Amino acid sequence: MVAFGPRETTAFRRGTTLDGQPLTAKERERMLKPFLPPTPSTGSPSPAASRLPSKRKPAKKSRRPKSMRSFLTSQFHLLVYTIVHTIFSIWFRFRHAWHAVYYRFFALLYYHHRTPEYIQKDVKNLGSLPGHLSVILELNESDDEQGNAGLEGLVNDVCEISAWCACAGIPLLSVYEKTGILKNCIPQTHRSISETLESYFGVDRKPALSLRAPHLQSFSPPTTPPSISYPSSPTATTATTEPPRITVLLLSATDGRNTMVDLTKTLAEMAQKKALDPADISADLIDIELKEAVSGEPDLLVLFSPRVELKGYPPWQVRLTEIFHVPDNAGVNYQVFVRALHKYAKAQMRFGR
Amino acid sequence: MSDSFHNSIIWRWFASSPPVTWGIRQLREIFIGALRQGPIPQHIAFVMDGNRRFARSHKIETVEGHNLGFEALARILEVCYKSGVKVVTVYAFSIENFKRSKYEVDALMEMAKTKLTQLAQHGALLDRYGAAIRVLGQRNLVRRDVLEAIDKAVTLTAGNKRAILNVCFPYTSRDEITTAVRNTVVTYSKPHPPPLKRPFSETHISRNIRARQLSTVPEDMAAPKSDSRSTSPSESSKDHDPSDIEQSSADSTLMNSDKIETSPPAVTYLDPETITAETLTMNMFTHDTPPLDLLIRTSGVERLSDFMLWQCHQNTSIVFLNCLWPEFDLWQFLPVLVEWQWQRKKLEERDRGRPRYKLD
Numbered sequence: 001m002v003a004f005g006p007r008e009t010t011a012f013r014r015g016t017t018l019d020g021q022p023l024t025a026k027e028r029e030r031m032l033k034p035f036l037p038p039t040p041s042t043g044s045p046s047p048a049a050s051r052l053p054s055k056r057k058p059a060k061k062s063r064r065p066k067s068m069r070s071f072l073t074s075q076f077h078l079l080v081y082t083i084v085h086t087i088f089s090i091w092f093r094f095r096h097a098w099h100a101v102y103y104r105f106f107a108l109l110y111y112h113h114r115t116p117e118y119i120q121k122d123v124k125n126l127g128s129l130p131g132h133l134s135v136i137l138e139l140n141e142s143d144d145e146q147g148n149a150g151l152e153g154l155v156n157d158v159c160e161i162s163a164w165c166a167c168a169g170i171p172l173l174s175v176y177e178k179t180g181i182l183k184n185c186i187p188q189t190h191r192s193i194s195e196t197l198e199s200y201f202g203v204d205r206k207p208a209l210s211l212r213a214p215h216l217q218s219f220s221p222p223t224t225p226p227s228i229s230y231p232s233s234p235t236a237t238t239a240t241t242e243p244p245r246i247t248v249l250l251l252s253a254t255d256g257r258n259t260m261v262d263l264t265k266t267l268a269e270m271a272q273k274k275a276l277d278p279a280d281i282s283a284d285l286i287d288i289e290l291k292e293a294v295s296g297e298p299d300l301l302v303l304f305s306p307r308v309e310l311k312g313y314p315p316w317q318v319r320l321t322e323i324f325h326v327p328d329n330a331g332v333n334y335q336v337f338v339r340a341l342h343k344y345a346k347a348q349m350r351f352g353r
Numbered sequence: 354m355s356d357s358f359h360n361s362i363i364w365r366w367f368a369s370s371p372p373v374t375w376g377i378r379q380l381r382e383i384f385i386g387a388l389r390q391g392p393i394p395q396h397i398a399f400v401m402d403g404n405r406r407f408a409r410s411h412k413i414e415t416v417e418g419h420n421l422g423f424e425a426l427a428r429i430l431e432v433c434y435k436s437g438v439k440v441v442t443v444y445a446f447s448i449e450n451f452k453r454s455k456y457e458v459d460a461l462m463e464m465a466k467t468k469l470t471q472l473a474q475h476g477a478l479l480d481r482y483g484a485a486i487r488v489l490g491q492r493n494l495v496r497r498d499v500l501e502a503i504d505k506a507v508t509l510t511a512g513n514k515r516a517i518l519n520v521c522f523p524y525t526s527r528d529e530i531t532t533a534v535r536n537t538v539v540t541y542s543k544p545h546p547p548p549l550k551r552p553f554s555e556t557h558i559s560r561n562i563r564a565r566q567l568s569t570v571p572e573d574m575a576a577p578k579s580d581s582r583s584t585s586p587s588e589s590s591k592d593h594d595p596s597d598i599e600q601s602s603a604d605s606t607l608m609n610s611d612k613i614e615t616s617p618p619a620v621t622y623l624d625p626e627t628i629t630a631e632t633l634t635m636n637m638f639t640h641d642t643p644p645l646d647l648l649i650r651t652s653g654v655e656r657l658s659d660f661m662l663w664q665c666h667q668n669t670s671i672v673f674l675n676c677l678w679p680e681f682d683l684w685q686f687l688p689v690l691v692e693w694q695w696q697r698k699k700l701e702e703r704d705r706g707r708p709r710y711k712l713d
């Protein structure tokens with residue numbers, strides 16, 4: 001805004017001159033000239049460009065000094081680029097260090113001590129809790145950053161997050177991990193999560209756990225019925241009479257684009273057999289199918305990565321999901337989880353209005 | 354406090370004085386030129402959020418807020434195209450936005466129409482920027498007169514190749530994906546056109562092959578090399594034909610397979626198994642643009658709100674900024690771009706370092 005004079009600003013906003021006269025197309029072009037790119041075009045000068053030479057003085061000079069000048073300009077720009085990048089890289093490192101200290105402080109402030117009561121106290125004052133929480137985890141091949149590498153570290157993370165969700169009263173947790181390695185060992189994962197829940201709640205108060213993945217049989221202990229149904233309202237969870245129940249859903253990259261491709265294949269086959277009119281394909285139809293095949297829309301998506309990158313998360317489902325991330329964060333930790341829930345409770349839902 | 358200072362007469366007089374304006378413009382040019390020296394995202398998407406909140410907090414009309422938002426868009430486009438971004442996609446109007454008050458919707462439509470009409474009057478200038486405008490979304494939801502303005506601007510700039518501005522105007526990503534799925538299904542449910550009559554006959558070819566086998570097999574034993582050349586012209590000659598026909602009629606299985614091939618089923622379709630993610634991508638509105646590198650959403654709201662879901666869920670860097678869209682300028686954009694360049698450089702270094710590590 002500041003880069004324009006008052007004359008340009010008025011023209012821009014009202015389409016008139018300063019004294020209120022409507023501008024003609026010619027006047028507008030005259031006004032625009034100084035803002036145009038300096039070189040008309042890279043290779044071939046178009047007739048339009050030669051008609052409107054740049055207003056800057058140097059452009060009128062002969063060709064040789066111009067190439068010299070452009071060389072000097074590019075050298076100067078390279079210098080500025082280097083300076084800017086040096087300053088910013090110092091700033092990024094400083095910010096990284098500062099965030100590490102800051103998050104350590106938060107981690108001291110919020111710690112669960114593997115006790116459900118502490119977690120319940122942390123989320124007690126929140127107005128709303130997500131009914132469906134989703135997290136994106138990563139399989140770390142080398143443990144240079146967090147010390148939990150490979151499948152073991154991943155299962156450990158899933159166990160901890162499931163326990164936190166169970167304590168906070170979140171009924172459905174979906175865990176996205178790109179490679180889908182967790183889907184290959186569902187019984188073992190189930191046992192690990194159960195053990196973690198036991199260590200949090202004790203043997204007698206342990207919540208019922210159901211672990212499932214799309215297109216695979218739901219894995220739950222025989223004493224509890226598999227609960228695939230979704231709760232109707234997000235807050236109707238913390239019932240004190242019956243033990244809490246948690247469903248953990250494992251997602252991978254194949255549940256994103258590939259599932260949509262499979263759906264398209266099925267639809268195309270149906271259309272070829274004349275069992276379906278392509279005009280009947282609507283967003284609602286796709287939504288219902290994907291909800292049943294994969295999952296519904298999560299209310300909150302928590303990232304533990306330093307930047308926001310979805311890494312192939314199912315695209316259809318993230319439409320209105322609140323995405324929470326902490327800049328420069330590395331690894332799963334409880335303070336991120338608690339802060340995500342706090343942020344979610346404050347966020348207002350507006351649905352495009 | 355700072356806000357009142359910002360709006361005070363002295364400050365405005367100072368900021369709009371010619372030397373200051375000139376200086377700031379030169380500074381912008383320097384920074385944009387410096388950005389060009391590094392890697393630049395090829396495709397950036399913006400969610401222009403916060404116009405209404407800006408208007409509310411500055412006690413101006415909502416429509417005026419949208420006008421200021423348009424100004425911010427013009428500034429950002431200037432930065433993008435000068436620094437070498439090929440495609441910019443902006444979320445101008447969501448299908449959900451039709452739920453807003455009729456007054457506001459009408460005003461937005463009117464604004465789109467005016468700006469596009471004005472744009473269409475400057476064909477020559479647009480050629481110089483080399484930017485083509487495209488409007489993505491549900492056309493049938495737009496008023497007829499606005500649609501005409503859209504079409505005019507789109508056709509006028511269609512020939513420009515250097516840069517693209519995608520305006521998502523009544524758009525939602527789910528609608529886009531649904532359209533892509535539907536179009537794919539329509540393509541695959543159309544009967545495949547029967548193959549054109551080719552000037553080669555399959556029976557003739559198989560007969561020739563058999564002729565070759567018959568003539569070469571006995572001679573192979575005697576002289577494999579010297580005689581092969583002399584036999585080749587005799588294959589195509591008609592001398593062997595009578596014996597051939599006898600041979601093939603005796604070979605019943607070959608004849609049967611010939612018959613099956615010559616009478617195909619009445620309707621053939623493309624095989625649905627050949628549908629891939631790529632097929633769907635090619636049916637999206639953004640099919641011919643480079644992959645989305647960067648998605649920026651202003652006003653601190655951290656969700657995608659049904660925008661570019663298919664395009665941004667893989668390797669796109671998503672950035673949520675706290676400033677409102679009308680306040681968005683080079684000074685907010687520059688750190689984002691520099692951080693992107695920095696990350697890109699680090700990724701390249703890591704990729705370059707990895708093979709060396711493996712060799713060790």
